Amino acid sequence: MTKELKPVARFLMGPGPSDVNPRVLKAMATPMIGHLDPQFIQIMDEVMEMTRQLFQTKNQVTSVISATGSAGMETCFVNLLEPGDTAIICVSGVFGNRMCDIVERCGAKLVRVDAKWGEPVDPVQVKKALESCQPKLVAIVHAETSTGVLQPLEEISKMVHDAGALFVVDTVTSLAGTQVKVDEWGIDAVYSGTQKCISAPPGLSPVSFSSKSLEAMDSRKTKVQSWYLDLSMIRKYWTGAKRAYHHTGPVSMIYSIHEALRIVHEEGLEARFARHKLNHEKLRDGLEEMGFEFIVAPGYRLPMLNAVKIPSGFDDATVRSRLLNEYNIEIGAGLGDFAGKVWRIGLMGESCTINHINMVLAALKQIMV
Numbered sequence: 001m002t003k004e005l006k007p008v009a010r011f012l013m014g015p016g017p018s019d020v021n022p023r024v025l026k027a028m029a030t031p032m033i034g035h036l037d038p039q040f041i042q043i044m045d046e047v048m049e050m051t052r053q054l055f056q057t058k059n060q061v062t063s064v065i066s067a068t069g070s071a072g073m074e075t076c077f078v079n080l081l082e083p084g085d086t087a088i089i090c091v092s093g094v095f096g097n098r099m100c101d102i103v104e105r106c107g108a109k110l111v112r113v114d115a116k117w118g119e120p121v122d123p124v125q126v127k128k129a130l131e132s133c134q135p136k137l138v139a140i141v142h143a144e145t146s147t148g149v150l151q152p153l154e155e156i157s158k159m160v161h162d163a164g165a166l167f168v169v170d171t172v173t174s175l176a177g178t179q180v181k182v183d184e185w186g187i188d189a190v191y192s193g194t195q196k197c198i199s200a201p202p203g204l205s206p207v208s209f210s211s212k213s214l215e216a217m218d219s220r221k222t223k224v225q226s227w228y229l230d231l232s233m234i235r236k237y238w239t240g241a242k243r244a245y246h247h248t249g250p251v252s253m254i255y256s257i258h259e260a261l262r263i264v265h266e267e268g269l270e271a272r273f274a275r276h277k278l279n280h281e282k283l284r285d286g287l288e289e290m291g292f293e294f295i296v297a298p299g300y301r302l303p304m305l306n307a308v309k310i311p312s313g314f315d316d317a318t319v320r321s322r323l324l325n326e327y328n329i330e331i332g333a334g335l336g337d338f339a340g341k342v343w344r345i346g347l348m349g350e351s352c353t354i355n356h357i358n359m360v361l362a363a364l365k366q367i368m369v
């Protein structure tokens, strides 16, 4: 007989998922109701309103896609791009590369603007790319989880709009851990994930679309190539007067984000961002005292993801598996170009506490004597 699930509890200090508040887990055990039940429609409306507040937007079409952050990414591109369109993608790590892959699968022409890993994308390079073509959209990652870079957005947003294109932003890692001002920064399509600073389980992708991006979708000549992610149908379920069935809403997951967003707004956005910044500084001081070097220059570091070089003489996998098996602490390995060279220590949402910082520093000290 297969045994009941009993995984050892961990302290989640990697690139996500982060620790989940017991209130969120309890909300997931709320009795099942139908996904078209008027009570559930009310819960969806509350999730939409709390998501708007989190994205700092008035966009009516602000909801959650029933799958992880990559589905939010794919939703933006498959709905906005048609074969033959041009897209400029800013690439400074793994997730910019993932965007490029999706753009090509849409049959669109890809123009890349590359930055060195560990550095932000240079607005001058974006300007050059905008002068070389007439893109339908320009996309960029706000918090590049593979490198730990926080990308400034406002200057690039202005250039994109001056060129008449749509501005698409990945906020999977930044949302709920640092400012994401969708309206003020002129973002036309944005997506995120639940398992990082929102601190809900993985499985949903909050999204928001400006009226300009909805107009672009409404004037498509071809059908969206993905049935599941076709926003013209998903919109009717989330925001239509009649709430038409598209796919069965993931009821318990919606319960989870409902409670997680209540917790985010109880704390308050400004207080939450200040906590992430302060704790990042505490972790940075402790790591630097031990001789660790950060990958990213000070002005561009993510508060919720700290990418440091693995000191010479230490084996990546050995240290991480000792942290996991002896201390129940998970940290992230390097991805792509940084595999084997970098550790990524997350301070996201519920995992962003002084206790987590003290534990990881003490454990690293004991392992690396």
Ligand SMILES: Cc1ncc(COP(=O)(O)O)c(C=O)c1O
Pocket (backbone or CB within 6 Å): 015, 016, 068, 069, 070, 071, 073, 095, 141, 143, 144, 145, 146, 170, 171, 172, 173, 193, 202
């Ligand atoms: C910046 C960024 N974008 C997109 C994704 C993809 O999200 P998911 O793994 O939830 O599909 C991630 C996941 O780590 C991410 O960090």
